[in-house]
Amino acid sequence: MRLDFSVAVHSLLYLDENRPRKIASRELAASLQLNAVMIRNILSVLHKQGYIEGSVGKNGGYQLVRELADINVGELYDLTIPPTISYARFITGDSKGTKASSQTDISANISQTLTDLFTLADEDYRKFYHQFTMTDLKQDLQHHGYFRQLTNPANTENS
Numbered sequence: 191m192r193l194d195f196s197v198a199v200h201s202l203l204y205l206d207e208n209r210p211r212k213i214a215s216r217e218l219a220a221s222l223q224l225n226a227v228m229i230r231n232i233l234s235v236l237h238k239q240g241y242i243e244g245s246v247g248k249n250g251g252y253q254l255v256r257e258l259a260d261i262n263v264g265e266l267y268d269l270t271i272p273p274t275i276s277y278a279r280f281i282t283g284d285s286k287g288t289k290a291s292s293q294t295d296i297s298a299n300i301s302q303t304l305t306d307l308f309t310l311a312d313e314d315y316r317k318f319y320h321q322f323t324m325t326d327l328k329q330d331l332q333h334h335g336y337f338r339q340l341t342n343p344a345n346t347e348n349s
Contacts, residue, residue, distance in 0.1 A: 194270035197222060197232040202261065202324055203331065205242060205254035212251025232270065239269060258328055264320030273312065 200222050205213055215233065219226035233252055236242045241261065244252040283300035322337075330336035 192271060193224070193228070194232055194235075195267050197224065197229060198236060198266050198270050199263070199324070199327060201229065201233060201236070201252075202241065202254060202258070202266075203328060205252060206258055206324075206328070209254060212245070212249070212253055214251045218252070235269065258324035261324040262320060263322040263324060263327060264316055264318075266324075267316060267319045273316070 201218055204218060204221050215226045215230045218233075219229045222229060233242065233244060237244050237252075241254065241256055242252050243255050244250065282304075283297040321341075326336065326340065
């Protein structure tokens, strides 16, 4: 999986924590322990979608323009991890189906079967993320276990 989603989440939480100060990509890169170029690529996407504003130059930097409660985690996931991910690196067999001697040939059919399986799992994954806002992430960041309580209220009785 690509890091884009994690970079977006971490960056938005960091920008929220440091409001109203403008944050340079170098500072974000140090916090995320990643290359500033990678950070700027994700920040560009967040800027185009209206999550942040940014300026370049001596007094430049990035600021969060939306409230965390108004940012859906699933929307961020969809934005940074497109649904059309290629599953090719997870699939074995003849992906072109050219060697099939019959409809039951495993090598010829496994590619589509696994792609179907991965696609269904990905759809459920995305639905799960759409339950939460960035405020929920911040809450779990401060009090680990918050997500478990949200998704399974019975866990609060056992905590």
